[in-house]
Amino acid sequence: MNHLQPITPPPRASLFVTCLADALLHPVAQACRKVLRAQGVTVDLPPDQVCCGNSLHKTGQAGAAARVGAAWVRAFAQGGDIVSPSGSCVAHLRRNLAELLSGQPELARLAPQAATLVGRTYELTEYLQRRLGLTRLAGAKAPTRPWVYHPSCGLHRSLGEDQAPYALLEALPGRPRLELPRAERCCGFGGPFSVSHPELSGALLGDKLAAAAAAGAQVLVVGDLGCLLHLSTGAQARESGMQVVHISQVLAGEVV
């Protein structure tokens, strides 16, 4: 039943929920903890965590992003593995955090600690597949209705994790994944782009929902949180009937 390879000591990780899941996407936060626990991981929730500064950084606000990043470092200072459902945020932490802190005289002393922390920070599928070496997850099952996967840009390109999500999804018992045409094309979220260019953002959103529907899907599984918020509220406003869920919800066996 349990495919977990014996690891001693048993794995333990801090969950970085992200501000988006914490404020608006509770089912994702719930699913992340559930899927980790199902694999025998002890999940800590550092209480002072809020945000990594990713979206502020994308608006070009280096100073503000550094201040938020500093708070992130303090919140996770206890060490150990850190796991997050957002590839975009993890990519931001790895690529930018230490540099952003170094750029602010009053925060520069936090940069070495930040570099250590982000070295042990993983996106969820990356953590499960690469860190724990798991492919068939306990408790995971495919959606029962026809489904496709949108390989989110943050996870698959910014972070460069183009393998783990597919490996985990291929191993799901139940209905196999349908191919999504032009899957690599962005859904149009893009952080600040979603509100700086609403017409283009909305048009790309429409294209993504249409591509999923054309593939015969009723469920659209996405790899990141911004896409989830964007596509799910878009499907709602357009009354498209497409169910949009995060990959963690599928891995937790919560999508029926």
Next chain:
Amino acid sequence: MTRLTPCADDRQRQALEGFTARLRAMHAQGLADPGLWDHLRARARNAKLTYLANPAPWLDLLAERLEGRGARVHFAVDAAEARDMVLGILQQAGARKVVKGKSMTCEEIALNPALEAAGVQVSETDLGEFIIQLAGEPPFHILGPAMHRDRGQVADLFAEKLGQRVPAEPEALTKLARATLRRRFLEADAGISGVNFAACREGALAIVTNEGNGRFVTSLPPLHIAVMGLEKPLPTLADLGATLELLTRAAIGAPLSTYSSWLAAPAGLSGAGGPRQLHLVVVDNGRSRILGGKFWEILLCLRCSSCLNFCPVYGLAGGHAYGSVYPGPMGSVLSCLLEDLAPGPDLAQASTLCGLCRQECPLGIDLPGLLLGLRQAGTEAAPAANLLPGLAAQVLSRRGLFDVVCRLAPAGIKVLEKLPEALRPPGPWREWRAGGRALPNAPGHPWLARQPREDGHD
């Protein structure tokens, strides 16, 4: 500030989709052998970096070699000086009729209007450029300047401007264009071309075309003026081989373009044909400034157009929406830098930063990173715009404050939803809805607030 929107013209949108899809397929074919692709990328990048690390001595060498064979080399600091130089050369030779090869650098320095204002007749000879010159439009795409016009529109345009109606078939249209252009080639006093590469040590210019017009332009008229961006040269002819192959593989999926011309001297040296005068105008126009700053990486760009063809934003908006000579991801970066963040659409924001451009760029230019850097430069230049982000940073770095905002969110969203559209305060919620999205359901408390802090073992 204006912003990019999806192209409203249905025919243009269809043409855009078809053209970029064809080029994406060719690009994929070009890099089918990953070993070769990686080899070419490494060679080209190395060559470009060697040159860009210190261009001055290489340029001196290039000039020395070319001038040693009777060519003349000129250095223009900015667009105005480049235009004046070209015009001066033409006037000195008494040239009134000019044929031109396709050149984005000439577009950049707005050469044609300046020449026409001085009474010089300019004929574009690349088929796409020929079409948009007749239409009086800027290029829509750096590789296919007229790709937004379908064959029916081109037939109508030819009938109107050339006075001859031919069937809306590629062959008939091309024949008409060719008949028109042949006369102009024969009558021309001078040819003006761009330059794709130069080999400094050997002193040679390379021009890559697919229609053969480039060879007419550079060999038939008695005077040839080549206009080259300062970033184009490579150290040696050996570097040129790999870089040229990389360009054509990335752009059209082939190991070589139909015509690759190598120019090293005016006629007379060997008694062979060709123009009696050869001039090279090297255009700086901000490139030295870019090279000295943190955005220098954009000078690696080969103009293959891969980033345009893969960009979801370019694919919907099309080239004219950018309002700049160079569109797409490379165009957004280069235009912001060349124009020193001039007004117009805020091109640094016109990207989802999805990263396809970086992935497909033959030189691996970090275009999303450059766009991010430009956004930062923009906010640093406008400190007043930092007020709201400063407030956001307070909320996003303090747990207590964040909790309060989460608890107040549902009430706030309810108020926003009840207000009539006109009374809603401006803010991101407006644009969120404008993109065809519902406002999210706020649970009314942060998730973390109701969780035990630590697991026991399950």
